[in-house]
Amino acid sequence: MAERTFYNEILTDHNLHPQHKKKIENPDYVLEGVNPSCGDDIFLSLRLSGDTIVDVGFEGDGCAISQASADMMAELVMGKTIAEAEHYMDLFYRMIKNEASEEEIEELEEASVLQDISHMPARVKCAVLGWHTLEEMLNKHKA
Ligand code: ZN
Numbered sequence: 001m002a003e004r005t006f007y008n009e010i011l012t013d014h015n016l017h018p019q020h021k022k023k024i025e026n027p028d029y030v031l032e033g034v035n036p037s038c039g040d041d042i043f044l045s046l047r048l049s050g051d052t053i054v055d056v057g058f059e060g061d062g063c064a065i066s067q068a069s070a071d072m073m074a075e076l077v078m079g080k081t082i083a084e085a086e087h088y089m090d091l092f093y094r095m096i097k098n099e100a101s102e103e104e105i106e107e108l109e110e111a112s113v114l115q116d117i118s119h120m121p122a123r124v125k126c127a128v129l130g131w132h133t134l135e136e137m138l139n140k141h142k143a
Helices: 002-016 064-077 082-096 102-107 109-119 121-142
Strands: 029-035 040-049 052-061
Touching (some): 002 109, 029 121, 040 121, 052 064, 064 082, 064 109, 064 121, 082 109, 082 121, 109 121
8 A cells, every 4th residue: 555655656746746848958859759549649859968868858748657657767867878778768668568577677766666557558558658759769869
């Protein structure tokens, strides 16, 4: 029960006070991510300096899970290298598929509260929306 409250508090906090739901200055990339099954629609912006993510923000609308997950993703990858961001993406996807270890889940910090999504197939697309959008963006950058 305590864990459930914790999960709700973190989700609510990221929805009411998102740190990264904003326009960023001079983005190198802006990409729309859409999840039609729920109606989530975000625009992710990214600024790089060499291999480092120096700023990341998102705008748009969607359910509480999609918005909180995008905000948590932004918080984790901010200031990290592309390789580190890809490491977090891999961990997050495996957590959602219920394939990550306890230690790996801990690395995801607040995003670890979304591990229960692995038991809610209908919400998986909401939870991964921000992460998939980032992945697509980084793949474009590397191409
Ligand atoms: Zn959603």
